[in-house]
Amino acid sequence: MSDTKRRVFTWLLLGALAAVQTGCTYVNAKPQEKPELLKPVKRQEDLYETKNGSIVKQVRGTGVFVPADTKFHQYPVGGRLSAIPIKLGDSVKKGDVLLELDPGDMKMKIVEQMLVLAKAEDQLEQAKLARDPEKLRLAGLNKEVEELKLRGLEANLARTKLTSEQAGVITFLDFMKPGDSVTAYKSVVGISDPNNLLFMYSVQSAGDLSSIENGMEAEVDYGGTIYKGKVIQTPRSAPYTDNVTQSQKNSRSILIGFDNPPPASFGTQAEMSIVTDRKDNVIVIPRVGLRSYQGRYFVHVKDGDTRKEVDVERGLETATEAEIRKGLKPGLQVILNN
Numbered sequence: 001m002s003d004t005k006r007r008v009f010t011w012l013l014l015g016a017l018a019a020v021q022t023g024c025t026y027v028n029a030k031p032q033e034k035p036e037l038l039k040p041v042k043r044q045e046d047l048y049e050t051k052n053g054s055i056v057k058q059v060r061g062t063g064v065f066v067p068a069d070t071k072f073h074q075y076p077v078g079g080r081l082s083a084i085p086i087k088l089g090d091s092v093k094k095g096d097v098l099l100e101l102d103p104g105d106m107k108m109k110i111v112e113q114m115l116v117l118a119k120a121e122d123q124l125e126q127a128k129l130a131r132d133p134e135k136l137r138l139a140g141l142n143k144e145v146e147e148l149k150l151r152g153l154e155a156n157l158a159r160t161k162l163t164s165e166q167a168g169v170i171t172f173l174d175f176m177k178p179g180d181s182v183t184a185y186k187s188v189v190g191i192s193d194p195n196n197l198l199f200m201y202s203v204q205s206a207g208d209l210s211s212i213e214n215g216m217e218a219e220v221d222y223g224g225t226i227y228k229g230k231v232i233q234t235p236r237s238a239p240y241t242d243n244v245t246q247s248q249k250n251s252r253s254i255l256i257g258f259d260n261p262p263p264a265s266f267g268t269q270a271e272m273s274i275v276t277d278r279k280d281n282v283i284v285i286p287r288v289g290l291r292s293y294q295g296r297y298f299v300h301v302k303d304g305d306t307r308k309e310v311d312v313e314r315g316l317e318t319a320t321e322a323e324i325r326k327g328l329k330p331g332l333q334v335i336l337n338n
Contacts, residue, residue, distance in 0.1 A: 046336040047302060053284045055316050055323050057277040059212060063201035063220075065264045067171050067192030068257070073098060077159050078184040081176060086189070089266075090170045098170075098189045101160035101182065110153045117146040162189065169194045171266055197264060199229060199256040201272050206235050206251050211276040221271040222262040229256040231274065279316050283324040289336045290314060290322045299324075302333040 079101035086098050120143040127139040172190025182188065199220050203209060216231045231254055238250035256272065264270070290312070291298055297314050300307045312327030328334070 045302065047333045048286055048289060048336055050283055050285060050324075050328050050332045050334060051330050052281050054278065054280045055282065055284045055318060055321050056275055057211075057316055057318050058273050058275045059201075059209070060271070060273045061201055061203070062269055063199055063256075063272050065197045065262075065266060065268050065270065066200045066255075067266060068196040068198045070171055070190040070192045071166055071168070072172065072187040073162055073165065073189040073191065074185050074187055075099075075101070075159070075162055075182055076184060077101075077156075079160065079182055081178050081180050081182050082160075083178060084173075084176070086170055086173065088170055088173050091168070091194075092164045092170065092191060093167050094164055096164045097161050098164055099162040099182075103157055103160045106153065106157050106160070110150065110157060113146065113150045113153055117143070117150050120146040164191055166191055166193075168192050169266065192266065194265065195261075197258070197261040197266075198232070199258075199270065199272060200253050201256070202249070202253040204252070209235055209252075209254055212254055212274060216274055216276070218256045218272060218274045220256065220258075220262065221273075222264055222268075225262065227258060227260070227262045229258045231255070232257040277316055279323055282315065283328050283330070284321050285324060285328070285334055286336055287317065287320055287322045289334045290324075299328065300335040301328075302335055307335055 081099060082102040083100040085100070086092065086096075092098070120139070124136075124139040124143050127135040130136075168191040170189065171192040172187070174186075174188040176182070176188070199218075212231055212234055214231055214234060214237050218229045218231055220227045220229055233250075233253075233255040235251045235253070241247050241250070262270075285299070289299055291300070296311065298309045298311050301310050310327050313325040315323035315325040317323065
């Protein structure tokens with residue numbers, strides 16, 4: 001067989017084999033399944049039926065009980081502190097020693113003056129025996145002078161002890177220790193009546209208290225019991241003080257007074273609530289249902305199988321609810337979700 005015929009025969013054989021394989025492939029192939037078409041999922045709408053109700057706006061938070069009035073004690077003289085027999089929270093009686101200054105050599109001077117006075121008294125007795133009117137007069141004056149000196153020294157010694165002017169609890173004690181210098185007429189100790197309490201509520205920003213006015217009713221939950229009170233001080237009504245710390249505290253706090261204060265102690269925490277506004281018999285919806293765009297307020301209302309936008313006029317709002325003044329009536333279905 002020539003080379004040309006051999007090549008032709010080879011190509012024919014390869015073509016036959018390829019045809020046989022192709023045919024087997026088509027015979028063994030399974031028919032492809034048509035993809036199943038998914039039905040669109042109908043989104044569940046969150047609906048709220050409009051109705052008349054009440055909406056209450058209030059300020060709530062945790063505060064502490066504080067003294068209604070504190071008597072601050074000061075030294076009339078300066079000196080070096082020698083003893084602090086009290087600590088914060090101690091109960092004291094009127095006349096109890098609060099602080100002591102170092103008397104120095106004052107006690108020795110008093111003893112020396114007592115000796116001088118004794119000599120003056122002896123001279124007065126001798127003058128009486130001499131029956132000399134002039135000597136008697138001078139001896140009497142001398143005795144009075146020495147008595148006054150002794151009383152002055154004793155008064156100075158008494159002033160080294162700062163004593164309580166009333167019974168109560170130590171609610172303020174200046175940060176100091178024995179050996180520190182004390183300045184005259186600086187408040188160093190504060191004593192408060194434990195039975196006369198106020199409730200103080202403080203915030204970070206004074207704007208959070210802008211809706212609270214003097215005289216508003218307040219409720220304080222202490223130990224599960226609700227105590228009624230009234231606002232007696234707001235940042236706007238707080239008295240002026242040149243004490244920077246107190247001024248900053250007043251600018252961020254309100255005070256609540258009680259006719260019958262709870263049996264709490266200073267520093268005890270409790271929950272407080274003050275109603276600042278209330279509307280009754282008005283349309284109220286969840287705030288999530290109120291929408292806005294470029295100053296326009298509206299809601300989505302279900303209308304058959306569709307929804308429509310309804311412009312509304314909003315009123316009082318809280319963190320979770322909104323009053324609708326115009327645009328809605330009872331019985332409508334407001335769509336809350338998008």
